[in-house]
Structure formats: C-alpha cells, structure tokens
Amino acid sequence: MPNKYEELRAFFYPKSIAIYGASNTPFKFANMHLFNLLSSGYNGKIYLIHPRESTVLGFKTYRSVVDVPDPIDLVLIVAPTRVVPQILEDCGKKGIHHVICVTAGFSEIGNVNGRRLLKETAEKYNIHIMGPNCIGVVSTDINLNCTPVPLPPPKGGAGIISHSGSWACHILFTIDEKLRLGISKIASVGNEVNTDMVDFLEAFEEDPDIKAIGLYIEGLRRAKKFFEVAKRVSRKKPIIAAPIGQGEAGMRAAQSHTAAISTPATIMNPILKQAGVLVTDSPSEMLNFLHAVTSQPLPAGPRVGVVTVGGGPGTTIADLCEKYGLKVPLLSDSLQNKLKDILPFTASTKNPIDITFDMTWDNFYVKIPKLLVKSGEVDSLIFYGLFSMEKWFKNIIQINNPALNSIKDLIDMKLFEGSHVVMTDMFKSLIRTTRKAKIPVLFTNLFLSRTDSLIEFIQSHGIPLFLPEVAPKIMSLMWQYSHYLQKTNQTSFE
C-alpha cells in the first residue's frame, strides 16, 4: 500500500514552486498567491512562468517549466482553462509530480472533455493534481501560505480538507481576527480530478503534526472507501465534518461549484456518523471544535463545572450544556462549604459557581479551579468572563476631570490586580492546574478580538476563547468524541 503521506508530501513541503498565471496586472488572482508566498516566510524558490512577458512584477519569468534550469517540486496553475492541458504536458516532461490547479472551467460547467484530458495527462506522467477549481494549500511547518488570503495562521495541530476553495482560505480571516486556531495544513481539493478528500484524509492520518481533522465536504465520490478510511482514522484522531450542499438550492450550488456529486444529508450523515465523524452544519463550529480538541485534553465524562462572573451568562451556559447532553451537577455540600469560605455571601456555589460582582480574581483563576479539579466532581470546566481591566482604565483616562488625577496616576503605575502581569500570572496558574489534572477547560467572553491584553495573551498561547453560547456545544462535541473512543475501545475487548 502506498503511503499517502509520502505520496502527497510535496504539496506541503515543496522546495520550489512554479506559478502559471502571475501577471503585470497588479491585483490579478495569481499575484495574490505570489504575494502571500513572499510575505509568509516561505524559504523555497519561486519561479514565475509567463507565455510572453520577460518580467512580471519585476521578477524574471520563464516561458514554461521546461525552461527552468532547476528542479521544481510543485506547480501552481492559475492560468486560463484552455492552456491548462499544455501546461500539464510541460509539467510531465519536466518530471513534476505535484500540480495545484486553481483554474476552473472543467466539469463544473460541463467541460467533460477538458476534465478527461487532465486526468489522462496526469496518469501518463504520474502527476498528482490538487483541483482543478481549488484554491491552494497552507503548510505552516514551512511557512507556506499558497492561497489568495494574506493572513497566515498560527502553527498548530489542525488539518483541514475542503471541497470548497472559499472555505479553505476564507477561514484564515476568522482565524486571524479572533480564533487564533493553530493550523498544520490546509488542502483545497476542489473538483478532485485524480486526488480526492479520501487521499488527503489518509495523508493526514499519517501526518505526525496533525492532531485533528476538519472536512468541508460537498459529496463523496468514493463513499465506501471514505467510510473505511474515516472509520480507521477517527479512532486515532478526531474528525469533524461540515457538509455543504445538502438542501435543494445547496445541491444546485454545489453542482455549479465543484461538480460534486453532492451527497444528500440522508445518505451523508449516516456514513459520517457510523464512521465516527462528528457532524456540524456550522463552518465556524468546526473551527471552534478543532481549536478546543487540539489544545485541550478530552473530557473523561459529561460533568461540567461552570464558573462565571455573572449569573445570566452562567445560566445560559448551564442551559446549553444540558441541551447538548452534558451535565452540570449540583456540587457536594463539602465542596460548596469550601467555596463559601472564599466567596462573598451573594455568590452562588451550587454550580454554576457565580462569583457575582466580587472582583477577587485570585478566586476566579486560582482557588476555585483548584477546588473543582481536586474534588473529582466535574470532568471539564467552562469559564465565563475573562478580561483585563484595560477597557475600564482607558475609559477613566479619557475623562477630563481633575478630580480623577490621582486615580489616573494609579492606573499609570499598573499596580492593580487587574493589571496585565497579575492577570496573566493567575491565568497561567489556572492552565497549570487544569493541564496537570487533564481536565479540559474552555473560556468564554463577549469580546474575542485581540483588543485586550489578556485576550491577546490567551489567544497567542493557543487557548480557545468562545462566545458563551458556543462553548457548551464544543464541549459536548469533545465529550461525544471521548465517549466514542471509550465505546469503540470497549467493543474491541468484548
């Protein structure tokens, strides 16, 4: 059996890339790929191929890959549809085995002959084509952002395979803005002329850097093989799928889009579920799950401890935990008494633990988590209300009233419990406590962008931060997967 990881490796670890389609029209599509290769820190060689111009954007060009004197590991085609077959011939002659074909206009618009020609040429020369009608790849190991979106993601354990080129690269916007999900690799498989989602799933199975896999999936060209592979992989690494193109209009759109034999939900969902693949209809939820599962241990059971600075959000989290099949157990009297010892009389210790307006962060970040973890009464934690006091400080600073000068001086001196250093130290303690006990913890807040130093600290350390209504579902998916592993392991012993 060929090792798919080795077979497809050059898509993610090319030492050199040739680009067809970059042009002197400044903001054409292929130029975006070029700019992103240049800006992301990719250290390999880049060759521009152009049929007529001798320089493109100030760079030397070649007429064909055949004319390049050095070896080429990967070719990116963003050229017009009609010239793609000849380019592929040239790639074959040059001995190139990996081609990303961004160019569209094949089977999705009924160009069946064009597709067949691609496939035949690829077979003749043993070329692996990603696409056509795809967007490119991301491989953070070598700082490779070969997509049009100029926002390389942080390094991490998530691998994503997408039929949709837009989902494959537009997620970089949301990752950059607020999620800070650590990515290992993204593959945009497009119309799958001779490599498909199943191939990349097998490659990601063997990839030591990939801890969890997300699929934006429009249809299954090889349903039986997919099932067999996904079932095997899902016992090693969590897989989550966001099926796309499931309704009438959605299937119509998927057809126009990647010529996917769009698989209806009635067929797709049982296949996915039986294969141990988690399913979501929200593309963001997939990313949120990948973030949680690559940064946190799996919960050993369904019992959640909810810790909150405010009653309403804590209650909402508790409601949603129960809605999604988790438990928010009433804490034992002895544990509640220990909590009462440190909390004000207006606080609630039952679970959710609501510290109310008490701003004693040492309780929130240090003492409460230690007591909960030690108790053995919960399998996971969800926190609501993480922030530094920066927004408050900024507010006070801007008030034009001399009466406040002394408090402004105090803010300037940064000596408060709410200051960055003190908050981050307490936060680190919380992370140590939960990691040591292998208890997953999700943090929630109503501001997720990196506009607050504590938020920035949390996100830059790869720790997930979600909206409060999002975390329960994500923890539920983590527990679903954990439970699946428990059940499948148990089955094998029966």
Next chain:
Amino acid sequence: MPNKYEELRAFFYPKSIAIYGASNTPFKFANMHLFNLLSSGYNGKIYLIHPRESTVLGFKTYRSVVDVPDPIDLVLIVAPTRVVPQILEDCGKKGIHHVICVTAGFSEIGNVNGRRLLKETAEKYNIHIMGPNCIGVVSTDINLNCTPVPLPPPKGGAGIISHSGSWACHILFTIDEKLRLGISKIASVGNEVNTDMVDFLEAFEEDPDIKAIGLYIEGLRRAKKFFEVAKRVSRKKPIIAAPIGQGEAGMRAAQSHTAAISTPATIMNPILKQAGVLVTDSPSEMLNFLHAVTSQPLPAGPRVGVVTVGGGPGTTIADLCEKYGLKVPLLSDSLQNKLKDILPFTASTKNPIDITFDMTWDNFYVKIPKLLVKSGEVDSLIFYGLFSMEKWFKNIIQINNPALNSIKDLIDMKLFEGSHVVMTDMFKSLIRTTRKAKIPVLFTNLFLSRTDSLIEFIQSHGIPLFLPEVAPKIMSLMWQYSHYLQKTNQTSFE
C-alpha cells in the same frame, strides 16, 4: 390606565442622579457606574452620597439624599444590603420616585424580610424600584450609560429588558467589538420588587424611539399579564426573547441569581409563541435579530437571493436558508441570461449567484442587486464576502522586495476599484437600491471587527454584518415575524 412610559420615564431621562456606594477604593463597583456616567457624555447632575467621607475620588459628597439641596430624579444604590432600607426611607422623604437598586442579597439568598421591607417602603413613598440585584440602565438619547461596562452603544431603535444584569450590560462588549447594534434603552429589572419586565414592556410599547424589543427572560412573575401585554405589543413592534434558566442546572442558577420563579420551557415557550414573541436560545442571536429588524424592512415573503464571492459560503447560506424555512428559488431563464451577460463563464447564475474569483465589484454591489430587485423573484438578499482590499495592500507593503516598488506606489495612490472611496460608493448604491424596493438585505463575512475600512463604514452606518452561518437564521426570524403580522392582520378581517 397609567401610561407606563411616563411612569417609568425618569429611569431613562433623569436630570440628576445620586449614587450610594461610590468610594475612595479606586476600582469598587459603584465607581464604575460613576466613571461611565462621566465618560458617556451624560449632561445631568451627579451627586455622591457617602456616610463618612467628605470627598470621594475628589468629588464632594453628601451624607444622604436628604442633604442634597437640589431635586434628584434618580438614585443608584450600590451600597451594602443592610443599609438599603434606610436609604429607601431617605429617598422617600426627599420625594424621589425612581431608584435603581444594584445591591443584591435579598430574596435570591432567602432574605425575604429584606425584600418585604423594600416593597413596603417603596409603596409608602410611591417609589419605583428597578431591581434589586440589577445592573442599571442605558438611555442613548441622553448619553446615559449607567452600567459598569465602559462602552456606550450607538444610538438606535433597540430596547432591551433583562432579568440578568450581566446580559444587560455585557452585551455592550459585543456591540462595541463587532455588532454596532443601535440601542435606544436597556433596562435591567433584576429581582423585580415592584417594577417588572411587564411594566417595562408596556413602557417600551409607548416609547417612540424603540422599534424592536429584546428580552433576556428568566421567569414570568405575572404570566397572564405578560401574555396579554406581549400579544398587544408584538403586533406593533417585534419582540424576541432569550429564555434563561430552562434546564435543571439553569433553573438552579436562576434561583440563586435573581430569585426568579424560573419558568420551565414547557410553560414559557408556548406563552411566548402564542403572544407572537420570537424565541431564541442564543443571546447573540437576539442581538443580531434586533440589529437586522431595526435597520432593514421586513421581507414580504420567504424567497432569498444569495449573492456570493465564493461557492462554499454561498452553498452554506443556501443550505441554512432552507433549514430555517426560507426558499432559495432557482432564478428564471430570462433573469439568468441577464446575469450571464455581465458575469464570467465560470460564475453561477442559478441562485446562489456565485461571481467566483471575478473581482468586478461593480457587478457584486451594483448590477446584480439591481437585476435581482427589479426581477421580483426574491423577497430578500443575503450577500457573502464584503471587504475592501486593505488586508491585501498591507500584506504587499510589508514584503521587503524592491521588485514590488511600483505596485507599492500604486497602492499608495489608492486608485483601485478596491480602494475605500470606490468600494463605499458602490456599497451606498446597493443600500439605495434595496431600500427603495423595501427589500431587506443582510451582509456576511468572516471578519466582523472594525479592522477594515469597508467593515467600519458598514457598521458605522448601522448596517448589520454577520457570519455567513448566522444570516439565514436571522432572515428566517424576520420572515417569521413578517408572516405573523400578515396572518394576524388577516385574522382580524375574517
């Protein structure tokens, strides 16, 4: 019948406010209210009351409201629980009729006597108490942010009433960061000692500035009255409720929290639905709906036109529209032919309309919406993929390669279609087209914070921008409400 709007008006239009609880400990809770009153632009008078200190934070203090020589419209109490009854006595003697009692520690922890004393004193002096255990009010008309969160919202048509103090003010974080929802008033009703959610619902019914109402609702103390009022109001203004405290743990939390006789979902939901109140279990969804419904006309029918720059997100939107009961109709041949005339051959014109990698923004923002609106084939529009090219430009600027100097000069000159002026002009045309035709339009994107000039432009003009998986549900809620109005009007003519 007393007019609740007039009766409760002083909570939102006080000419003077006295605060109990501000202190020389810099970052105590009541001080946050004080700082926010000072920074939000409130022009009324503020009096600090303190039992011992002669100045607090540099401001003169009084021993009691009785000692203040001027009239006081509103009192904010953030003092210890035990002194609240005496403060209320003083308020009564001073002839004050509106008191916000942030202080907790009454019925939610079993202090039934304390609660009765509050109620009796209030009745003796005809005092309207908001709370206890609430957070305060927002009233953007007079720049009043009497909450602890230092982020006053934009002015607009939303009115929010919340049992949860946290939800009432923490939403200001998300509104500031990404939503830019226009708010008229927020009332945090807390434990409802003698004014409750129903009273404020009646006040908001009469409030000419409030176009739509959101409720964070834990329980119904007066279910029958609520039903009667909500049913009347919902025919004039949309109401959306996020019930909180519906599960076992949630009810336990709500009990600890506001002593709400937390109403289970099996009872609450039929009451809400029969009264024409929309229901959501997501606090953000409530805000998103309020944003859409206060800025857009209602859809006359369920048919959505989806316009996208990328296949995957367009397909996801179409799937979710159908999931939530909307239709994404196949467009007529004649309309498709008109679209084909302006779009590249790789585009899809069926609906979703996918312009693919064609970056002709004039099609996206101007020509396609005009054709769709004119056709009469859709009742609403959802767009995916709004952005300026700033992120791309910033990326190019930072690439350290002299070959790119000429393209950097071009960026510097801001002459492209992707530049701010051109994009915003096209965007304005789209808004004019849809407003004129009374077609609601929702915009979606994967980055929502104000880190892009077009996003900033859109949000600062009160136009909603959501994640692509969010918009279909919001449009569905708009259609549900529109359909409800159509049905109820019809009923009255039968």
